[in-house]
Amino acid sequence: LEEARRKSKNRRAKPQRKAKKTSDDEEDEDEDESPRKRGRKKKKRDSDEDEDDEDRSTKKGSKASRKKKAKDESEEESEEDNKKKKNGRNGGGKGASKKTKEEQNKDKKGKGNGKDKGKDKGKDKGGDKKKKGRYHVSYIQGIVYFKPLEEAQEFVERFEGALGKGKGRKWYAYKVMMTKILMGLPYGSIARKTVPRAEQDTAMDFSVLFDFNGYCKYSFIFYGYYNNDRMVGVLKFRLPLSYLLVGVGIFGYSLMVVVRTMARNSNEGGEGAEEGEFTFSWKMFTSWDYLIGNPETADNKYASITTSFKESIVDEQENQKDENIHLRRFLRVLANFMILCSLGGSGFLIYYVVKRSQDFAEMDNKELSWLEKNEVEFVMSLLGLVCPPLFETIAELEDYHPRIALKWQLGRIFALFLGNLYTFLFALFDEVNAKLEKEKVIKNETIWALNEYYANYSSFHNTTDIPPPNVHPADVVRGPCWETGVGIEFVKLIVSDMQVTYLTILIGDFARAVIVRFLNYCWCWDLEAGFPSYGEFDISGNVLGLVFNQGMIWMGAFYAPGLVGLNVLRLLTSMYYQCWAVMSCNVPHERVFKASRSNNFYMGLLLLVLFLSLLPVVYTIMTLPPSFDCGPFSGQEKMYDVVMETIENDLPAFIGNIFTYATNPGLIMPAVLLMILALYYLNTTSKGYQQANLDLKRKMQMARDEEKNRRNNKDSTNQVMKDLEALLPDRSLAPPPEEEEEPPPEVVVEKVAKSPKTKKKKGEKGEVDLQKEVSLAAENPKGPVTRAPGSRGAPAGNAKGTQPGKERSRGGASK
């Protein structure tokens, strides 16, 4: 089964990979020219500094990273040579021997390469699957909802959702790692890159590392590592500017990708909308695919047919339920109220816990237990674990159709996560402000100390030419780096999220399966059928988890660039892990419904999450001042000042003027207004087209019916006449009683309620068309499919007497 699937996927994926490889070879050839030339090319590219060029160079950077290690090393050596020759800006740092520098670089390279390789695999699959992702999903939809392929769908969706969007992130990460490692200063050369003396004792402790302090904190994973020199290295790479632009560029790229996918999805959604009339008959007569020759595929097809029948049955049952409107409404209101309460409760809990963690931060690290240190993340993950099942049980009160219930459930989980995340952010915000305060104090101290030093020195040696203080980098007084702090928090959050997920699967699915299987022999009631039984694989919950993971990455990536690489690793491992878990411990859903038809729904969620995670980052870029001694923007008033600087200094004067004009509110307001109007106009036209579509469909249907009638020599081909007769419920007024005996409105309503699609189609039409549809099509039975319809006895007998082919005995008289 899996092989066939994988084979078919690989077949499709191969041509794409080949294309990529050939382009790779081209790139390689390009890069085979002398390093100098390459350097010059890159330099020219960099000096443009548009976002487009950023992306292109990112691409080149990423392709370059795929070269073999030998080549990488040669690159590195040439870099070193260049550095030596041109005597780069690493003036102070030259103290360290070249050997150690190389080692350091190689270390980082090793790490980077390891990550790159992981990303390579991911990127390959991501690249292939992203483009083929849509095709895969619809292909899989077409095949089966059988358990293995539910897993496959998750497989695809994971890739599509995570790695597809992750392309942008990967490129960013490549760029960050490759270029900055190559051209930035190595570890230990300047203050911000070193662990402060005080912490050095504990820096390598595993517990500290685990907390992402220690060496981790001062590594390139986090924001604080990057120097604020305007241009770094031989190639004058504009580090701060690129950092900012790439950070913002990620969002833009992700946005584009998501919106494009949504547009593509909605175009495909137009197919398969035609059913409605002969659902069961079509399923019966046309569902087998006669070109199947492989036994495994045949089995899948069997299962798929079975599932599709089951789903139709469920659909029918849902439409036949008895309604007690008031009780239902009351129950629904009650359920919503309870859910709101729990949402509020969870938000409050998080706030409380974050506040507590701030108090803990004041206390000494060694006195806190592991639980207390990671309380916030723990609580958040736990909430994310406990609340969804709670919502589900509450939702049983509501008694919706499975598809609708699923949407509600997803919406509520979404609200939960959102609330949690934003509460977390607000609490973090307080922390950031506290750090900023502390920073001011330290800054003052540092300046004071420096002045003291200069004063002493000049008085001692009696010279005015004062060398800079010769302080080992580790001993420099360091301010708290709020950006790194934020980054650390996010990383911890993601890690704990991952841990909780793995634990849940291990306990909730695997242990449960083991217990049920083995304890079943000696237990009083049937464990497999009864209470615990095996876990079901929750596609929607998992997809939602992916979406939120992505949101957190988007938020945290700006402050912790290493987070992206971390996440890719996490995704890969968790995919294999969950693959195994599903295959060995899960059973398919009992109630079967095509949740996957709502693909655009998930994309919409992703888009929303993207916006919401964009907001905090942009806000901080615009308002908060960066730390004075860490990160690429240190020393500036605001982070985006880098852009301003570049515009002033590097670009020709008139571009600066253009920007000044463009940012004038007087220009922006009309632009916004124009966009709103365009939106409105486009919306109206699209609605108009939809209406025109419906009208055309209706016309085609009527034309076909006309022809049918003419061919079958019906005496009344006039639809309007028929419909007029149909409107008369009173039989005495109609001609021969069995002819055109229209059912009372309830059955018609039934037919309308049958499928939401038909309802939409007929919603705007008048009653006339409804009747016509009913008069020509088969009748919808009043009883559910599980009951054999017994109601046809009497009218069938009646009808047989009259002319054949004319009457439509509705059984409407007998309900």
Add this chain to the structure above:
Amino acid sequence: MGSRASTLLREEEIEEIKKETGFSHSQITRLYSRFTSLDKGENGTLSREDFQRIPELAINPLGDRIINAFFPEGEDQVNFRGFMRTLAHFRPIEDNEKNKNAAPSEPLNSRTNKLLFAFRLYDLDRDDKISRDELLQVLRMMVGVNISDEQLGSIADRTIQEADTNGDNSISFNEFMKVLEKVDVEQKMSIRFLH
């Protein structure tokens, strides 16, 4: 491909088949080579076992019925003429034929005849009606034991309700045609030749 002089296709035979079924010369030779490759016994006729060697037919739930459709009543061997006669139903409808209205004798591959072929697959007792029992049989073959008998019965009933218009609790050929009128039978029930 067997090279048996006695069973090679003669020109006159090709012409007759062409007239009867409407296939072109090259199509007939192509189908003949397929016939001979299936004919393992090399005696110029096919038996049921020969057909069952085709994997697509073997795993098809209706495979046996399709195979039966090739064999005339009560016989166990089918020669090339019979083979072609059945396959004629699957000849693709060419565009210039579609516009011809009532030909004197409807060609074997008209839409109606294609549907008739399919109809006969379901209607085992040849009474020109698909009864509830016949539907149940088909359902059981398609779905097997995964759905309870009661539900299968309801599905069958529901299908009949959808399709039945004259209330005789079975699906006649006209009703069958009505059900499938929106399905592109001409394209789906046609052999795809390469030329």
